[in-house]
Amino acid sequence: MSSQAAQKEPANPAETLIRKLWQPRTVRKLARALADIAAEALSVDRGPVRKPRAEQLAWKIVRRSGTSDMAALVREIREASLALSHPRYAAQQVAAPIPAAALVESVVAAMNQSLAVWEMSPIATAIDRDLMARFKRLLSYPRTSEGSLVPGGAFANLTALLAARDTLEPRASKTGRARIAVIVGAQAHYSVARAVAILRLGRDAVFKAPLDAEFCTDPARVAVAFAAARKAGFRKFILVGSSGSTPTGSFDDLVTLGEIAKEFRAWFHVDAAHGAGLAFSRRLRRRLNGLGGADSIVFDPHKMMFMPLTAGGVLVRDGTRLIEPLQEQAPYLFGSTRRWPDLGQLTIACSQRFDALKTWLVWRAYGPELWDHLITHVCEVAQAAYDYCSRSTVLEPVHKPHSNIFCFRLRGRRGRDSDARHWAIKEELNESGYGYISSTVLDGRRVLRLVVMNPRTMADDICAILRKVEEVV
Numbered sequence: 001m002s003s004q005a006a007q008k009e010p011a012n013p014a015e016t017l018i019r020k021l022w023q024p025r026t027v028r029k030l031a032r033a034l035a036d037i038a039a040e041a042l043s044v045d046r047g048p049v050r051k052p053r054a055e056q057l058a059w060k061i062v063r064r065s066g067t068s069d070m071a072a073l074v075r076e077i078r079e080a081s082l083a084l085s086h087p088r089y090a091a092q093q094v095a096a097p098i099p100a101a102a103l104v105e106s107v108v109a110a111m112n113q114s115l116a117v118w119e120m121s122p123i124a125t126a127i128d129r130d131l132m133a134r135f136k137r138l139l140s141y142p143r144t145s146e147g148s149l150v151p152g153g154a155f156a157n158l159t160a161l162l163a164a165r166d167t168l169e170p171r172a173s174k175t176g177r178a179r180i181a182v183i184v185g186a187q188a189h190y191s192v193a194r195a196v197a198i199l200r201l202g203r204d205a206v207f208k209a210p211l212d213a214e215f216c217t218d219p220a221r222v223a224v225a226f227a228a229a230r231k232a233g234f235r236k237f238i239l240v241g242s243s244g245s246t247p248t249g250s251f252d253d254l255v256t257l258g259e260i261a262k263e264f265r266a267w268f269h270v271d272a273a274h275g276a277g278l279a280f281s282r283r284l285r286r287r288l289n290g291l292g293g294a295d296s297i298v299f300d301p302h303k304m305m306f307m308p309l310t311a312g313g314v315l316v317r318d319g320t321r322l323i324e325p326l327q328e329q330a331p332y333l334f335g336s337t338r339r340w341p342d343l344g345q346l347t348i349a350c351s352q353r354f355d356a357l358k359t360w361l362v363w364r365a366y367g368p369e370l371w372d373h374l375i376t377h378v379c380e381v382a383q384a385a386y387d388y389c390s391r392s393t394v395l396e397p398v399h400k401p402h403s404n405i406f407c408f409r410l411r412g413r414r415g416r417d418s419d420a421r422h423w424a425i426k427e428e429l430n431e432s433g434y435g436y437i438s439s440t441v442l443d444g445r446r447v448l449r450l451v452v453m454n455p456r457t458m459a460d461d462i463c464a465i466l467r468k469v470e471e472v473v
Helices: 003-008 013-022 024-043 054-063 070-080 099-103 105-111 122-138 153-168 190-198 219-231 254-263 276-280 319-326 356-366 369-391 418-432 459-472
Strands: 146-150 181-185 206-209 237-242 267-272 296-299 312-316 395-397 405-410 438-442 445-451
Touching: 013 024, 024 070, 024 099, 024 105, 054 070, 099 105, 099 356, 105 356, 122 146, 122 312, 122 356, 146 153, 146 319, 153 190, 153 237, 153 267, 153 296, 153 312, 153 319, 181 190, 181 219, 190 206, 206 219, 219 237, 219 254, 237 254, 254 267, 276 296, 276 369, 312 319, 356 369, 369 395, 369 405, 369 459, 395 459, 405 418, 418 438, 418 445, 418 459, 445 459
Parallel strands: 181 206, 181 237, 237 267, 267 296
Antiparallel strands: 146 312, 296 312, 395 405, 405 445, 438 445
16 A cells, blocks of 8 residues: 555544644644633632622533533633632632742643652652752751641641651551540641541540630640540640631640640641741741741641642651651552652652642742732731721621631621621622622631632722621621
């Protein structure tokens, strides 16, 4: 058969499809269209924060069959999504991402490096290790500490408590048995109790210490929780502090808690998933005093460092305490010792995504000063919300913000319908699309909650939300 005849033979269906999907001109055209949609999402500053009747709109999109224009469908999905980059979004601890960090994500996905083993990710492993070294210096941890990036705070808490468990009970990984009490403040993140259950310590091993007037773990009453644990028969302990609690953004006194941990010979773990970013702020980093003395810490760049999901992290002060419970034999993956480690031996994950690039790239391009300005700014905006409610005749502050989270309520509202009314206000405001806030329960009462996670949110924006709340009332 001549070469000319062979070229005219029709390709099989698989070959045709492959050529269509990977054709360079087609890929570039789609990349440009999707990049434009991403830019729209990152720079939105008008229109509703969330379109009305969002549930019906979502069903309309997902029930539609087929699509002939992928970019058009993605644009429709973007327009139906919650606009986290809108200046009047102030609901939860999910950031409006720094544009460079978000836009490089498509490159991360395209390269698709797996950091489980060095030979599959040589430059990615080097960047990941450089980023973790930067975090060690930032958070006052020694070079001999060890850690990794993880999807978020829940994975980080699980990893840290695994290291703690196997340090306090060295045979726990082999026997599946350990008798360790976990002392936490009443505002500890639910992922701590979940990690305790996963590690088979038992949820009844969690003992809660009361809070003080600023919703911090009350150091004066932590000993009571230890006493309760001792009475229940526990003799080994993990003490958990919070740096930026989820409900109120409150920061525990880590210096005092660290001293208490030493007194009871407890492993001292700090959940700084939300608040570790304050280490960049010259004005606010004092909130983290004592963090460097913890046995383990967790931090989430996708919170106060304004990275897109996912970006969490964990560090263990004595690196061997993390490495030992995670070592596995997998000769098809792990080989001889090199300058750069196989990260699959340092993390629960097997498929370790190249999540380090976005944070490392922003750090290299803009320097730590960027986060000093952005973090300090969003905390100042939360302070502006406090000041507004302090002056308001309709609203009142529940606490003075330690960071960028602030809770408030209707002034003087004490009736039976108070909880329902606060929830209804939040729902009405969010459905209007004008602003977007959240809610929680403090001291048994429903309150309203602001979380300033967008550096483009100004004091005027947050005060406009509060004025709208007053109108809804």
